[in-house]
Amino acid sequence: xxxxxxxxxxxxxxxxxxxxxxxxxxxxxxxxxxxxxxxxxxxxxxxxxxxxxxxxxxxxxxxxxxxxxxxxxxxxxxxxxxxxxxxxxxxxxxxxxxxxxxxxxxxxxxxxxxxxxxxxxxxxxxx
Amino acid sequence: xxxxxxxxxxxxxxxxxxxxxxxxxxxxxxxxxxxxxxxxxxxxxxxxxxxxxxxxxxxxxxxxxxxxxxxxxxxxxxxxxxxxxxxxxxxxxxxxxxxxxxxxxxxxxxxxxxxxxxxxxxxxxxxxxxxxxxxxxxxxxxxxxxxxxxxxxxxxxxxxxxxxxxxxxxxxxxxxxxxxxxxxxxxxxxxxxxxxxxxxxxxxxxxxxxxxxxxxxxxxxxxxxxxxxxxxxxxxxxxxxxxxxxxxxxxxxxxxxxxxxxxxxxxxxxxxxxxxxxxxxxxxxxxxxxxxxxxxxxxxxxxxxxxxxxxxxxxxxxxxxxxxxxxxxxxxxxxxxxxxxxxxxxxxxxxxxxxxxxxxxx
Numbered sequence: 248x249x250x251x252x253x254x255x256x257x258x259x260x261x262x263x264x265x266x267x268x269x270x271x272x273x274x275x276x277x278x279x280x281x282x283x284x285x286x287x288x289x290x291x292x293x294x295x296x297x298x299x300x301x302x303x304x305x306x307x308x309x310x311x312x313x314x315x316x317x318x319x320x321x322x323x324x325x326x327x328x329x330x331x332x333x334x335x336x337x338x339x340x341x342x343x344x345x346x347x348x349x350x351x352x353x354x355x356x357x358x359x360x361x362x363x364x365x366x367x368x369x370x371x372x373x374x
Numbered sequence: 375x376x377x378x379x380x381x382x383x384x385x386x387x388x389x390x391x392x393x394x395x396x397x398x399x400x401x402x403x404x405x406x407x408x409x410x411x412x413x414x415x416x417x418x419x420x421x422x423x424x425x426x427x428x429x430x431x432x433x434x435x436x437x438x439x440x441x442x443x444x445x446x447x448x449x450x451x452x453x454x455x456x457x458x459x460x461x462x463x464x465x466x467x468x469x470x471x472x473x474x475x476x477x478x479x480x481x482x483x484x485x486x487x488x489x490x491x492x493x494x495x496x497x498x499x500x501x502x503x504x505x506x507x508x509x510x511x512x513x514x515x516x517x518x519x520x521x522x523x524x525x526x527x528x529x530x531x532x533x534x535x536x537x538x539x540x541x542x543x544x545x546x547x548x549x550x551x552x553x554x555x556x557x558x559x560x561x562x563x564x565x566x567x568x569x570x571x572x573x574x575x576x577x578x579x580x581x582x583x584x585x586x587x588x589x590x591x592x593x594x595x596x597x598x599x600x601x602x603x604x605x606x607x608x609x610x611x612x613x614x615x616x617x618x619x620x621x622x623x624x625x626x627x628x629x630x631x632x633x634x635x636x637x638x639x640x641x642x643x644x645x646x647x648x649x650x651x652x653x654x655x656x657x658x659x660x661x662x663x664x665x666x667x668x669x670x671x672x673x674x675x676x677x678x679x680x681x682x683x684x685x686x687x688x689x690x691x692x693x694x695x696x697x698x699x700x701x702x703x704x705x706x707x708x709x710x711x712x713x714x715x716x717x718x719x720x721x722x723x724x725x726x727x728x729x730x731x732x733x734x735x736x
Contacts, residue, residue: 309688311407314714
């Protein structure tokens with residue numbers, strides 16, 4: 248059974264969102280997603296400073312099995328990306344909620360957070 | 375629920391992720407496909423390949439039948455146990471399946487793919503009409519592949535004295551019978567040294583458990599695919615099928631055309647060669663980031679003709695993406711792959727990519 252931490256928010260395409268306060272969120276992919284992907288071999292992240300809109304495909308995860316788009320769960324500006332994933336993509340499999348966070352976004356519209364899924368709602372999506 | 379091998383419970387015990395594979399419930403990996411791949415390149419791993427189809431061919435015309443059925447010539451099997459890789463072709467020269475045939479005493483043992491089982495058996499049966507020959511499928515046999523530089527050493531520790539004696543005497547690409555209806559071949563699908571063992575089902579779980587206790591790791595079908603691709607070995611259905619001739623599938627070396635033996639598809643092969651071959655199967659290496667995938671288009675600097683990737687993956691040994699692609703013979707070697715709308719330059723190389731743990735292409 249995939250790990251779905253209760254304190255995070257989610258979208259149905261298997262990204263997680265952590266509210267860091269000050270209108271900043273951290274985004275990554277879920278344990279369910281990494282398990283479905285299998286061994287991750289490359290992660291292509293957006294540029295720092297990029298303006299992203301909710302539902303845009305803004306990053307790519309390549310596993311041995313397939314390439315998967317990562318979708319923006321919110322609208323805003325990318326303020327930090329996890330450069331370490333370039334050298335250690337396997338962290339996505341090992342620590343999807345920890346060391347393998349993808350990027351941080353400064354929100355344009357904090358109301359978008361209200362539309363995200365809770366852990367319980369996301370779990371229902373995974374069935 | 376799909377078909378299950380005698381080792382299904384053992385896979386669950388080893389935390390396998392089970393997927394449907396041609397109607398069989400098979401292990402795709404036991405945690406990490408890449409770690410399993412590396413284990414086979416560096417040490418020893420065991421695959422359950424009991425889903426593969428084994429057919430024994432006997433009777434006074436067994437040799438003549440196989441000489442007519444197969445594009446390679448079983449007359450090359452001059453001693454007991456020698457093995458041969460061949461395509462089984464249709465009249466148009468397309469590949470119905472690829473297979474390994476071992477010379478047994480008496481007769482021959484043929485191992486064909488699982489996904490093509492029904493059509494292979496029907497074709498073999500149909501072609502046998504003119505021959506004094508018996509075809510006997512051996513569906514109950516378990517089949518384990520133990521592969522890697524330490525595979526033979528570790529297997530020797532856990533088999534019977536009779537089996538150990540057979541293994542010690544096997545030359546590469548030879549298979550022999552041992553006691554209790556075991557059949558052991560020094561063959562494989564990984565580019566490493568190792569064994570393929572066919573055994574009655576009642577021995578399978580005990581043998582598997584002993585191998586694991588001896589430090590041989592279970593390896594799923596995911597790693598089987600990356601290992602065979604690094605080794606430059608074709609996968610039926612990806613790299614060739616009934617519309618593709620051996621000339622276009624890097625299988626020209628398996629065609630025995632020099633004498634007047636007739637075999638199914640021979641005339642089509644000769645005609646195709648005489649008209650000039652249009653396509654060939656080559657290796658591609660991507661030196662930048664990303665992973666090539668099957669069906670992506672290959673585009674050329676010197677030609678408007680296109681090619682297509684037949685198998686692509688990330689190579690754990692080389693730490694970059696490799697692929698097989700069917701490309702026009704006359705389009706030159708400077709090419710790129712259309713990856714998600716971007717033309718990414720790739721290098722055309724001669725396969726295999728990896729043998730015995732080492733990079734081998736230039």
